[in-house]
Amino acid sequence: MRADKPGDGDKKYLAARWAESFFQIDPQTRRADIVRGLKLMERRKQPVALVDQVKQSGEWETQRREEWQAVWKPQVISVSGDDPYKVQVVASRRSAK
Numbered sequence: 001m002r003a004d005k006p007g008d009g010d011k012k013y014l015a016a017r018w019a020e021s022f023f024q025i026d027p028q029t030r031r032a033d034i035v036r037g038l039k040l041m042e043r044r045k046q047p048v049a050l051v052d053q054v055k056q057s058g059e060w061e062t063q064r065r066e067e068w069q070a071v072w073k074p075q076v077i078s079v080s081g082d083d084p085y086k087v088q089v090v091a092s093r094r095s096a097k
Contacts, residue, residue: 012077014040015087023093024072025063034060070094 006014022037038047054060062068071094080086 008079011079011085011087015089016074016077019074019089019091020072023070023091025068025070027064027067027069030064 018037018040021033021040024033026033038051041047041050072091073094074089074091076088076090078088080088
């Protein structure tokens, strides 16, 4: 066996799926979508830090209370030239209340 070496396409796909699960809001599946996105993150402090940040901003509570719905659409997904483990995702999110 050898170490897994994901290519740029793999990294872009995973980043797009994570962002979609985290930012595309459907009130019916909201909690499951957020949990799925957090499980895709590295199993250290990053998921906890992200949850703390979003809770402090009040974003999730506002979305839940106002029953937001959002459609997430990627515009550009690229792997950093400086760090092969950093993927930048630029997208538009259209919200409807």
